[in-house]
Amino acid sequence: MQYSGLNNFLSRGAASLATGPVALVFAEDDVELDTTLRHHQQSGFDSVVVFMPTVFDLPPDLTDSVHRVDYDPGAEGAVEAAVNAVIDAAPGIWLYYCFNAEYLFHPFCETRVIGEMLAFHAEERRDAMLCYVIDLYAGDLNSAPDAVSLDEAYLDRSGYYALARADAANHNHPKDRQLDFFGGLRWRFEEHVPPERRKIDRIALFKAKPGLRLRSDHTFDDEEYNTYACPWHNNLTAAIVSFRTAKALKKNPGSTFDISSFRWHNSAQFEWHSRQLLDLGLMEPGQWF
Structure with a gap:
């Protein structure tokens, strides 16, 4: 599931925020991105959402189970802006955020x-x-x-x-x-x-x-x-x-x-x-x- 941006995700991907916990992963680069996503899926998160630039690719086995949002986490204040937008869209839901090559x-x-x-x-x-x-x-x-x-x-x-x-x-x-x-x-x-x-x-x-x-x-x-x-x-x-x-x-x-x-x-x-x-x-x- 792929979304063209943050606003598109919030409007089309509301079902992924209906229950929690939800993991928000910010891809600063593509180093160990696949293992990061799989680790948090296996940890039991109801949904895993990855915010990543369009130049990076997801492994084929993750394209259907991960919500991909086209986004640049490296911009000034971009991570806080995305997390705060999800907070507004998911009141009462447990959220978690991390970056690629990080494991909870x-x-x-x-x-x-x-x-x-x-x-x-x-x-x-x-x-x-x-x-x-x-x-x-x-x-x-x-x-x-x-x-x-x-x-x-x-x-x-x-x-x-x-x-x-x-x-x-x-x-x-x-x-x-x-x-x-x-x-x-x-x-x-x-x-x-x-x-x-x-x-x-x-x-x-x-x-x-x-x-x-x-x-x-x-x-x-x-x-x-x-x-x-x-x-x-x-x-x-x-x-x-x-x-x-x-x-x-x-x-x-x-x-x-x-x-x-x-x-x-x-x-x-x-x-x-x-x-x-x-x-x-x-x-x-x-x-x-």
């Missing part, structure tokens, strides 16, 4: 689909879920010069930290139950990453409601959506394992020649299993056992 993992995802987790999360009176974007990178940049390798993917097993999120409207006092999280390649190679792009937290899973707006820093204008837990106890969090930063660092002429390898003494090969992320403390099961 949630606690016990090998045996429990995304809808089961979100049903439990909603019962705890939560309308959004904090996700950590965990950088993946190829172990050998000679064999994978674009830093992407599913078979030899590595991540950092330490080096993550959080800082209080200052509230500019309240004399820079810390915001309630909000933190800025850092780590991974954006921390180790921060000299190549603009300060506003160094955070690894993203409110990627959320329930749409009228008037809700996604901001450019991956937070929402409803501050409760940006909290990591409710006032009573810890809540579930999820992880998005992502080659996006590694790709950018190797693609950017200003950084590619400074990086011969992303591996260091705290690198570990990614096992593509939620247990590893839980053991490393990179997501939280909360009260969900």
Whole structure:
């Protein structure tokens, strides 16, 4: 199913937003686009919508099961504009957004689909879920010069930290139950990453409601959506394992020649299993056992 643009999708593709959860994938390039789409289909999303330039092709086996929207995610503000338009068109529906070469993992995802987790999360009176974007990178940049390798993917097993999120409207006092999280390649190679792009937290899973707006820093204008837990106890969090930063660092002429390898003494090969992320403390099961 293909749509000629965002407005055409919203008018013709309303059925894909009737039930959730819905995954919105933004294709900045075509690297691992097919595996990204298949991963989120297998995760249990009711619909998978991909926003992608017309110059990219979908594999034939995905053309009937994925909603393709002709769109340029690389334009300034394009991702927020598309997400906010879908929010307006799908009130009450759980939405998720990511980019190509990113893969969502949630606690016990090998045996429990995304809808089961979100049903439990909603019962705890939560309308959004904090996700950590965990950088993946190829172990050998000679064999994978674009830093992407599913078979030899590595991540950092330490080096993550959080800082209080200052509230500019309240004399820079810390915001309630909000933190800025850092780590991974954006921390180790921060000299190549603009300060506003160094955070690894993203409110990627959320329930749409009228008037809700996604901001450019991956937070929402409803501050409760940006909290990591409710006032009573810890809540579930999820992880998005992502080659996006590694790709950018190797693609950017200003950084590619400074990086011969992303591996260091705290690198570990990614096992593509939620247990590893839980053991490393990179997501939280909360009260969900």
